[in-house]
Amino acid sequence: MDPFALTGRTGDHVIDVSELGCRLHARAAEALLHMREAAAEEGIDLRVASGWRDFSRQRSIWNAKYRLERPLRNSIGEIIDGSTLSPLAKIEAISRWSAMPGASRHHWGTDCDVYDRDRLEPDAVQLLPEEYAPDGPCGRLHAWLQRRMHDFGFYQPYRTDRGGVCPEPWHISYAPVALDCERELTAELLAQLLDETSHYDHLRIEGYAPLRAHLDEWYRRFIGAVDSPPQTLGSSAL
Numbered sequence: 001m002d003p004f005a006l007t008g009r010t011g012d013h014v015i016d017v018s019e020l021g022c023r024l025h026a027r028a029a030e031a032l033l034h035m036r037e038a039a040a041e042e043g044i045d046l047r048v049a050s051g052w053r054d055f056s057r058q059r060s061i062w063n064a065k066y067r068l069e070r071p072l073r074n075s076i077g078e079i080i081d082g083s084t085l086s087p088l089a090k091i092e093a094i095s096r097w098s099a100m101p102g103a104s105r106h107h108w109g110t111d112c113d114v115y116d117r118d119r120l121e122p123d124a125v126q127l128l129p130e131e132y133a134p135d136g137p138c139g140r141l142h143a144w145l146q147r148r149m150h151d152f153g154f155y156q157p158y159r160t161d162r163g164g165v166c167p168e169p170w171h172i173s174y175a176p177v178a179l180d181c182e183r184e185l186t187a188e189l190l191a192q193l194l195d196e197t198s199h200y201d202h203l204r205i206e207g208y209a210p211l212r213a214h215l216d217e218w219y220r221r222f223i224g225a226v227d228s229p230p231q232t233l234g235s236s237a238l
């Protein structure tokens, strides 16, 4: 994938998927439509809350959090007071739940956030851990995904807490394309992106300077420390 697509600055690699109401990489979309059918057979209405996202959308999320216009959350999803945090601590808190613009897996079109429409109205979806707990509205979907998603080439890169991004049971990734993207999204590429965007008001990322100064450490923690797919993952899909 070219560096602009990889960092959400072009969308030539994604297609509109009307059935899912989002944009995705064509291969991920095809696999997801098959998986949705299989889920439907078991009474689960698998829907996408968020598919492909571009740089500017991710930037508006990140910048709003940095400016404390959107709430910051702790590791278990509770809202915290961001006004007392140092710039670096704020970056760390934001990064537990939201990717730096240019570094979101949603830019690739291979990753999406899913929920069970049968149990949760679209405008009620918050993407919080309790919704995916065994007794939560998406608990059944979560259990189904653990059992079946690998057959369709999907896995959860944020399944466990590795000290970087918090566990996100709603976030699934299409391995046959996403693993290549993972390798291509290097710290050097993100350093270049931070440098380039810092020159333009409409592209600038809040917290640019401390992020740039600690980029290697930040990268290891928030990009590198993800779960891998199981070895047995959909050999037919691969």
Ligand SMILES: [Zn+2]
Binding pocket: 106, 111, 112, 113, 168, 170, 171
């Ligand atoms: Zn996500």
